[in-house]
Amino acid sequence: MTENQSKVQELAQKSFARNDPTGWFEELYSTAQGKESAIPWAKLKVNPDLATWIEKQNLLGQGKNALVVGCGLGDDAEALAKLGFGVTGFDISSTAIAWCQQRFPNSEVNYLVDDLLQPTKVNQHKFDFILESYTLQALPSSVRPQGMKTISQLIAPGGRLLVICRGRDLDEPATELPFPLTKAELAYFEALGLKQIEFEDYLKQEETYTRRFRIEYTLANEK
Numbered sequence: 001m002t003e004n005q006s007k008v009q010e011l012a013q014k015s016f017a018r019n020d021p022t023g024w025f026e027e028l029y030s031t032a033q034g035k036e037s038a039i040p041w042a043k044l045k046v047n048p049d050l051a052t053w054i055e056k057q058n059l060l061g062q063g064k065n066a067l068v069v070g071c072g073l074g075d076d077a078e079a080l081a082k083l084g085f086g087v088t089g090f091d092i093s094s095t096a097i098a099w100c101q102q103r104f105p106n107s108e109v110n111y112l113v114d115d116l117l118q119p120t121k122v123n124q125h126k127f128d129f130i131l132e133s134y135t136l137q138a139l140p141s142s143v144r145p146q147g148m149k150t151i152s153q154l155i156a157p158g159g160r161l162l163v164i165c166r167g168r169d170l171d172e173p174a175t176e177l178p179f180p181l182t183k184a185e186l187a188y189f190e191a192l193g194l195k196q197i198e199f200e201d202y203l204k205q206e207e208t209y210t211r212r213f214r215i216e217y218t219l220a221n222e223k
C-alpha cells in the first residue's frame with residue numbers, strides 16, 4: 001500500500017469511528033494542498049471505462065442535461081460537457097469543487113457542493129444522464145442504500161444511469177476502501193424502480209487486475 005493509500009484508509013477509519021461516513025473526503029482534499037498526487041482516484045483524465053462506453057454508445061448530449069455524482073476533480077464532467085450535455089457536477093467536498101473551478105476556469109459545467117445522502121440542490125432537477133463512478137464504493141454499506149435512493153430519484157423520464165464500480169462476489173470480504181459492490185447490493189436499484197439495460201463484469205488491469213462492474217439502467221416503467 002502506498003503512503004497516500006494508507007493515509008486514505010486512516011482518515012476514513014477515523015471518520016467512520018466518529019459516525020461520520022463522509023467527513024474524511026474534505027479532510028483529504030483540503031490537506032492535499034492542491035497536489036493531485038495526494039488524491040488516489042485523481043487521474044486528471046476521463047475515466048477510460050466511461051470513455052469506451054461513450055464511444056460504444058455513440059453518446060451525444062445536445063439538448064440534454066447530465067449529472068456527475070461525486071465529481072472529484074471534474075474530468076468526467078468535462079468529458080460529458082464536450083458531448084454537448086448541460087452538466088452539473090457535485091461533490092460533498094467544497095475543496096474539490098473549488099479545485100474543479102480552478103482547473104477549468106472557462107468550464108460550462110455547473111459545479112456544486114451538495115451531499116448525495118441529503119441533497120438540497122441537485123434534487124431540484126431531473127437528469128437525462130447520470131454518471132455514478134466510484135462514489136458508492138467509497139461509502140460504508142450502511143449509507144449506500146440512501147445514496148442509491150437519491151440517484152434513482154434524479155433520473156428524468158427517458159433518462160439513463162451509468163454506474164461504474166469495483167465488483168465482488170458475496171462471499172468475498174470488503175474490509176478496506178474502496179469497498180467493492182456485490183450484484184445483490186446493486187439489485188437495490190431495481191427495487192427502487194430502475195431496469196438494467198446492460199451489466200458488464202470485467203477485469204481491469206491497473207497495478208494489478210481489479211474486478212469492475214459497469215451497469216446501465218433506465219426507469220423500469222419505460223419501453
Ligand SMILES: C[S@@+](CC[C@H](N)C(=O)[O-])C[C@H]1O[C@@H](n2cnc3c(N)ncnc32)[C@H](O)[C@@H]1O
Nearest residue numbers: 025070072091092093115116117133134135138
Ligand atoms: C472515490 S472518489 C471518486 C471521484 C470521481 N467520481 C472519480 O470517478 O474519480 C468519490 C468522490 O465522491 C465524493 N463524495 C463522497 N460522498 C459524497 C456524498 N455523500 N455526496 C457527494 N459527493 C460525495 C468525494 O468527495 C469524492 O470526490
